[in-house]
Amino acid sequence: MADPQDVKDAEPAPAPTERRPLPGAEPAALTTGRVRDARVRPAPKVPSWVLKIIMAVTGTVFALFVLVHMIGNLKIFMDPEHLNTYAYWLRTAFEPLLPYEGLLWIMRIVLLVCLVAHIAAAVMISSRARASRGTHKRRGMTNLRSFAARNMLVTGTVLLAFIIFHLLDLTLGKAVAPSGYQHIENGQAYAYENVVASFSRWPVAAFYMFALLVLFVHLAHGLWTVVQDLGATGRRTRAVGLFLAGAIPLAILLGNILIPIAVLTGVVK
């Protein structure tokens, strides 16, 4: 049975034109109605969800470390001996179960492993993110949350630089350390004196304060991400997570930032 329109119109239809290939498409995929079947990447050896959990766990270790570190730092507002004794105690803690500086070395090794894992995972994750997002970068995001999220690599790099500076300045007493840096001698630590000497240089104090703000931004988003990465889906768990993701970084920021301010204003001498 013929199409009635064809019957009405006896004119022959023009011949179909030459068929051209569709550039950028896979022929096999096209036959099923898709442009391509190739994936952005083959199944990764270390899945992204594992990388995210590594980042979440190591990040949490850092956050807890920084929190405890901040609480220790607050001893500076008691008399100088308190802080110095605490600094020395850290080295002799659990003796004789642990050797001298045993606790510190355990912590240093754990932190170093966390740091390496955190950075490695971050690099892999961001390279996957770039591949998946494609050539057109998402633009036009305006809110604060996404500002923090977008700048995790930047804030992370600043923090890495800060950690190196901080270790040279107040742990190793090298290079950037204040000229009067005093190492531990005969069971006497000089943490208080070193901090005061270091922060008395205003550019150093300013860098510390800047780094603390960066830490706040990094941690606030980082901890909120931990809530997702560790799979908190319940309404109440998430609410608590959101609160802690704000409260912990804020406490760390406030507790620490008081110190350079106190030194600069002469409250702590």
Next chain:
Amino acid sequence: MRLTLEVWRQTDPADAGRFETHVVDDATPEMSVVELLDRLNESLVEDGREPFAFESDCREGICGACGVTVDDRPHGPQPNTPSCHQRLSSWTDGQTVRIEPLRSGAYPVVRDLVVDRSALDRIVQAGGHVAIQAGTAPDADTTPVDHALAEMALDFAACIGCGACVAACPNGAAHLFVGSKLTHLASLPGGREERGKRARAMIAEMEQDFGPCSSFGECADVCPAGIPLAAIAAVNRERMRVVLRGKND
């Protein structure tokens, strides 16, 4: 009102693409973004110029076919609103509206504003279903489902599959989509038996095309179905659950 349109023109997936500028003089505030494209296309056709290809079907915000990036935002400036419901009242006379495809490395552009979102279907195909054959289901009333649980399942089941969440994500992640499917199916009696197996299959498929989640939260901002952000956490929860449980359910 008069609006200047910058619309993406791309002849095929390999073409680099570019914006073309057009003016629509008789736009009205009640028109939607897709109706604006209709209007533009109709005037292009009358002028003998090729219209822009774009996808749109039900125009009721439920089919998920429409999806364009408007002024840098998937679907458009109104949060949680599909392109077909983005009204022009968001703009004023004389403004410029920029319309381009949903952007993601996993969405090759087919033509102009049309992208291929089949990577999402591959994820569903990998495990986003329930292995119960027609006719073999038990009486749906024999297993009671708590009212709140059913409502929660529906909150997540509401996904319309438009894929804007991926385009909104600076990482090109599909966690909102996958998390919503996993949560929806894990909440219901039929879907529970394969909960672990499903999570493993869907997440493995997802990771080949889509990025890791960095909790930007942009996805939940643009999602026309209002899928809760908690969906993104469900991906890792379900995946860790399989590891800890070591079973298919």
Next chain:
Amino acid sequence: MTTEFHAPDAVVEGVETGSILDGQVPDGDPRTAWERRRLGYKLVNPANRRKFRVIVVGTGLAGAGAAAALGELGYDVHAFTYHDAPRRAHSVAAQGGINAARARKVDNDSVDRFVIDTVKGGDFRGREADAFRLGEESVRVIDHLAAIGAPFAREYGGQLATRSFGGVQVSRTYYTRGQTGQQLQIASAQALLRQVDAGTVNLRTRHEMLDLVVDDGRVQGVVMRNLLTGEITAHTAHAVVLATGGYGNVFYFSTLAKNSNASAAWRAVQRGALLASPSFIQFHPTALPVSSRWQSKTILMSESLRNDGRIWVPAKADDTRAPGDIPEDERDYYLERKYPAFGNLTPRDVASRNAHEQIQAGRGVGPLKNSVYLDFRDAIKRVGKKKIAERYGNLFEMYTHATGEDPYTAPMRIAPGAHFTMGGLWSDYDQMTSVPGLFVGGEAGWGYHGANRLGANSLLSACVDGWFTLPYSVPNYLAPLLGTERLPDDAPAVTEAVERAEARVAKLLAIQGEHGPTYFHRELGDILYEGCGVVRTQESLRTALGKIRDLSKRFWTELRVLGDEDRLNQELEKAGRVADYLELAELMCIDALDREESCGAHFRAEHEADGEALRDDDLWAFVSAWGVPGDGRFVRHAEPLTFDAVPLTRRNYK
């Protein structure tokens, strides 16, 4: 009774009377017909099922269900959709719910009562035995869809929740908020993808059907256009299922998705299938009115709104006051006044016609005076805003998105909009069309709904066809074909079909006139709303026929399709669809003109009593199934309808 049947003579020019059709309904009690029929069906050995290829066109509720179920059984299923993903089919847009005669509550529901409601609601122009099958299988549909992922609403006790829905007095509608269709469709599409994953179904997206391959009196394949590459290819099979939805978009403004179209069904008609009751179109009473020039469709608001909303218009014409300023005694709650028993819940056709009448009388509201109010003020007062938000929250939100008005404070405005096509490809009790090997499911078919479909029966009919009818009846057709090879790809019938499709595409591109397809489509819609809309007259139909024929001539000389045929070309897709609409519209008007009675949604102003549809059961108790042999000829075949369980009565909702 069948033997005594005589179809009335055709009076419309171009119309011939054809044969008397046999619906193959099992004799005897319709209550047990399905059970007896199934027992009679032939089976295919599981080992042989892979040898049979079945093509399913469309992946909506009916198509996805049929493809998935046949795939599960082991047949070699090839499924096609023009969408980019099976989940997008327009089944997603159904809001209110799905009926099932589970009859758990003590509100006295039963399968029989479901059938009575369906048959009576359809004004006795559907097949009674089909309605029994629909009711019987409805129970399993709910169980199955709940099991595969549809999160049906639950009561606090954990049991499935139901509500009562447009036109019935029992509570048998299962729902998932206002997105039942969406949830059923997602579940079915997932089930389909499960089969794709298992390798039993070969799914091709972005493929549009352009033609059928008919050879040896059987449908043996389809011709598809790959929408991405424009490539036109033939796919052969042992049987073809069309689940391609309804043709309401012929009206341009409708509640359907923009891409829903009639082309597959119409092509089947051109290849010898029959189209039953094409003029039976349901106008949904709660669509959003057209209020601006570039509006692209009339968005559907779920009918469930009528459970709590009260419909009214100002009592006097041309009242321009804001709704809130019109005092209670100057409002006309016309449905409650005229139909005290059913009130705002009268069936769709009655509600639409009454709204049409009020609007025609100048009492319409809104800027274009083309709508009526649907007011929630009293319901909010009675149960509180929170409860109303829980019931209709997303509908209210959708309304606000679409109109910028807040239904919590001001009444909604609604108007009748073309919605569901009760008509469709004629099929027998086994869902097979008059061309062997061509099956039909869902809205593309006819069967259950007669002249008017009950709310929440469309999801049901699509699910029952797809999941629980075609998987029984298609194998029955296939069984005797064991050993018959599929038609080879280079058979003359295949080549001919491909060439025909290619020539048509080339022809559309060659016109090079001045207007795009949408221009003609919009004009066609206006003609149909005017001439073949909520109320039809002989005069309006004749005028419409003339205009459609003129428009069709203009279409084939003034159409302009830009772009190429070997690329994604949406103008070309639209052009092909509009070309089919023009031919279908002509047949719709012919059918409406031919049927000299009013029934359900087909309201001929010449046949009314007291403002109600006046059926003529002596002459017209049959289904017109139209054949279109070409040359402007229309052949009306007739399947007489008999009603054993539901006595023929005039509908009365007063």
